[in-house]
Amino acid sequence: MVLLDGKKTSNAIKDEIASQVSSLVASGEKKPHLAAVIVGNDGASLTYVASKVKACERVGFESTLVKLPETISEKELLHTILQLNTNPKIDGYIVQLPLPKHIDEQNILLAIDPKKDVDGFHPVNVGRMALDLPTFLPATPYGIMELLERYDVETSGKNVLVIGRSHIVGRPMSILMSQKRKSGNATVTIAHSHTKQLSTLTKTADIIVAALGIPEFLTGDMVKNDVTIIDVGITRVADNTKPKGYYITGDVHFDSVSKKASYITPVPGGVGPMTIAMLLKNTLLARNRHAN
Numbered sequence: 001m002v003l004l005d006g007k008k009t010s011n012a013i014k015d016e017i018a019s020q021v022s023s024l025v026a027s028g029e030k031k032p033h034l035a036a037v038i039v040g041n042d043g044a045s046l047t048y049v050a051s052k053v054k055a056c057e058r059v060g061f062e063s064t065l066v067k068l069p070e071t072i073s074e075k076e077l078l079h080t081i082l083q084l085n086t087n088p089k090i091d092g093y094i095v096q097l098p099l100p101k102h103i104d105e106q107n108i109l110l111a112i113d114p115k116k117d118v119d120g121f122h123p124v125n126v127g128r129m130a131l132d133l134p135t136f137l138p139a140t141p142y143g144i145m146e147l148l149e150r151y152d153v154e155t156s157g158k159n160v161l162v163i164g165r166s167h168i169v170g171r172p173m174s175i176l177m178s179q180k181r182k183s184g185n186a187t188v189t190i191a192h193s194h195t196k197q198l199s200t201l202t203k204t205a206d207i208i209v210a211a212l213g214i215p216e217f218l219t220g221d222m223v224k225n226d227v228t229i230i231d232v233g234i235t236r237v238a239d240n241t242k243p244k245g246y247y248i249t250g251d252v253h254f255d256s257v258s259k260k261a262s263y264i265t266p267v268p269g270g271v272g273p274m275t276i277a278m279l280l281k282n283t284l285l286a287r288n289r290h291a292n
């Protein structure tokens, strides 16, 4: 069994990005600048945003954290978005999801300038991805594609099962892996909450991407030997014996599934760090596009 080490791979990607930033700085050019908008005080969201800002420092990017109160109105948030769209210093930005319930997420995502949409969530960028045109790929699926590529996992002609059809993970993952591209050319099935007899599908899949958000859902008895497992899930499970009062686990029961897998991502240390590295990659791309 080979562990698909997202931490190690993401560090290698960050080193590559850092060396490109050093070259830009050496030639007197502008560093990439990422902004992150966070609304409210959700613990997990604050942690994610903090790690994105920290990653910017690590590779030499400028970063701006825009922290807004939970009570902000949709109109006020749209005003912030407009400012970010027109600020020439900002190459790309993200709006950390989920947003408070009184704000329409779609309205916010639609207001982001597609040229600065380094999360790749704007319909223009989703459309470009679906048509296999140059774009910002959404960071989590992009990270998974990169991980598969760097570990030389064969995907061509393989039966891939993506569990989950969210706009940010499952759906784009299914599109990318079915495309004619590296880590693509697969025969993809997408499963969701209405799928019947899921275990019939899991047992025949060569590669499973689990992105449903149910801790340790996929167990060893549900998979075949030599399967490749990509565990996207990140859930905080309450546990008073842990210093933080919780532990983090994925959608895969690692102990039983890893015994049968040929490749598997751990949680933490798998898809999560790759997501951050690809966000940085998209920001560098945004900066280079703005400069040209």
Ligand code: NAD
Residues within 6 Å of the ligand: 140, 163, 164, 165, 166, 167, 168, 169, 170, 191, 192, 193, 194, 195, 198, 211, 212, 213, 214, 232, 233, 234, 235, 271, 272, 273, 275
């Ligand atoms: P989501 O809640 O938007 O979507 C979950 C999907 O799972 C839905 O499409 C639903 O139909 C499907 N589903 C639910 N129950 C199912 C079942 N019993 N059988 C089959 N399908 C079922 O979730 P999301 O935003 O895609 O996130 C999924 C998980 O991935 C979460 O744990 C989230 O925290 C994690 N996540 C991790 C990263 C990362 O960087 N590692 C990024 C995004 C999301």
